[in-house]
Amino acid sequence: MPPLDFFSMTAVVAVNLLAIAFVLPWSMGHQVDAPARHAQRFFLLQGLAWIVILVASRHPVRPWIDILPFLAASISMWALWQLSRALVGWLGPRSLLLERGLLLMCMAGPLGFVVLVNHMDYRLAWFSLCHGLGVALAACMALRPRKRVARGWRYMMFGIGMVMAASLLMRSVLALETPWLPFFTADSPANHGFALVAPFCTTLLLIAILVAWRDEANQKLRDMALQDALTGLANRRSLETQGQHMLKRAMREGLPLSLVMLDLDYFKGVNDRYGHVVGDQALQLLARTLQKQTRGDELAARWGGEEFCLLVYASPDEVQALCMRLKSALLLGSRLELAFELCFSAGCAHAESVWEGLTLEQMLAQADKALYQAKHLGRSRWETVILSPS
Numbered sequence: 001m002p003p004l005d006f007f008s009m010t011a012v013v014a015v016n017l018l019a020i021a022f023v024l025p026w027s028m029g030h031q032v033d034a035p036a037r038h039a040q041r042f043f044l045l046q047g048l049a050w051i052v053i054l055v056a057s058r059h060p061v062r063p064w065i066d067i068l069p070f071l072a073a074s075i076s077m078w079a080l081w082q083l084s085r086a087l088v089g090w091l092g093p094r095s096l097l098l099e100r101g102l103l104l105m106c107m108a109g110p111l112g113f114v115v116l117v118n119h120m121d122y123r124l125a126w127f128s129l130c131h132g133l134g135v136a137l138a139a140c141m142a143l144r145p146r147k148r149v150a151r152g153w154r155y156m157m158f159g160i161g162m163v164m165a166a167s168l169l170m171r172s173v174l175a176l177e178t179p180w181l182p183f184f185t186a187d188s189p190a191n192h193g194f195a196l197v198a199p200f201c202t203t204l205l206l207i208a209i210l211v212a213w214r215d216e217a218n219q220k221l222r223d224m225a226l227q228d229a230l231t232g233l234a235n236r237r238s239l240e241t242q243g244q245h246m247l248k249r250a251m252r253e254g255l256p257l258s259l260v261m262l263d264l265d266y267f268k269g270v271n272d273r274y275g276h277v278v279g280d281q282a283l284q285l286l287a288r289t290l291q292k293q294t295r296g297d298e299l300a301a302r303w304g305g306e307e308f309c310l311l312v313y314a315s316p317d318e319v320q321a322l323c324m325r326l327k328s329a330l331l332l333g334s335r336l337e338l339a340f341e342l343c344f345s346a347g348c349a350h351a352e353s354v355w356e357g358l359t360l361e362q363m364l365a366q367a368d369k370a371l372y373q374a375k376h377l378g379r380s381r382w383e384t385v386i387l388s389p390s
Contacts, residue, residue: 035089038082039209045079070113077106079315092146107135123173131166153211231287234301243360251354258319258350260310261371265379267306282362323382325332347371
């Protein structure tokens with residue numbers, strides 16, 4: 001059996017990566033989001049980088065021995081940056097330190113091929129060091145998500161990244177400490193070993209990325225089930241679910257809790273006069289106004305039709321101030337966007353301290369009564385009911 005050479009091993013890696021890059025769009029479908037596109041580009045660029053390495057191994061003379069490895073290094077670092085963008089999309093904003101560190105490594109690695117153009121061993125050591133550190137930083141980006149995502153694929157990606165980083169850092173040391181790793185495409189044990197590790201890690205990385213993509217798709221389906229399609233706010237089901245958590249938190253931490261029901265005044269007249277398309281725009285405007293005026297730990301939801309709900313940790317005075325801000329913002333927004341004025345009536349059920357046995361249904365019923373009273377007294381106003389244990 002003939003011994004394996006670097007060209008043959010590189011060809012296997014390149015074909016493997018390119019096959020993955022072209023199969024991914026088919027397996028994911030064409031309606032994929034930005035993170036999945038970045039993952040596809042990662043595999044495509046990695047395959048392209050290995051093809052350039054393949055060509056470089058067949059042209060070990062100047063200027064190709066300088067140009068082609070530099071091109072391969074640049075493409076490889078670009079691929080790593082694409083992977084980091086996929087992680088940002090799947091997990092939310094990453095640590096600024098990690099992102100800046102990775103960007104620095106992506107620029108410094110290829111730059112070493114220019115600065116150390118006449119020192120093949122030093123430029124290989126420098127690029128392997130930058131590449132290894134960059135891979136380690138990208139692996140760390142898989143930790144501490146800002147979104148609710150599964151652990152398995154993140155830990156797998158972290159482990160794969162650390163194995164790849166260790167092999168790259170080892171190659172950096174060997175490039176300086178041994179005589180048998182003179183350049184990027186040399187037929188050497190270190191390059192052979194790296195060419196063996198790469199397909200194994202790539203296969204595991206593909207699995208992790210497919211699981212990440214599936215995890216995000218499932219999360220979107222769950223979000224859609226809890227989201228109002230027209231306004232993007234939480235729907236009634238989501239309000240009922242999250243409301244229970246907010247009740248428990250208010251009772252546990254001794255927080256005041258207010259449930260506000262809002263209803264657009266004369267909304268039927270808007271639909272009759274301007275049409276249902278404008279009516280939908282009015283609902284969307286109110287939804288955006290509610291989102292802008294509530295904090296991250298508070299909830300805005302569409303209850304149904306032109307009725308909306310707010311669940312906030314606030315006193316009656318704070319609720320009144322909130323309603324005044326909402327009224328001013330809605331009046332201004334409707335004048336600018338719809339060319340007519342919108343206003344609302346509201347009813348608030350307030351519990352200064354949540355007690356055992358208080359339910360969301362009770363708060364909703366009392367807020368609805370307060371809303372009815374506000375409309376009965378002339379609309380464009382709000383009424384408050386103070387709840388207390390009976």
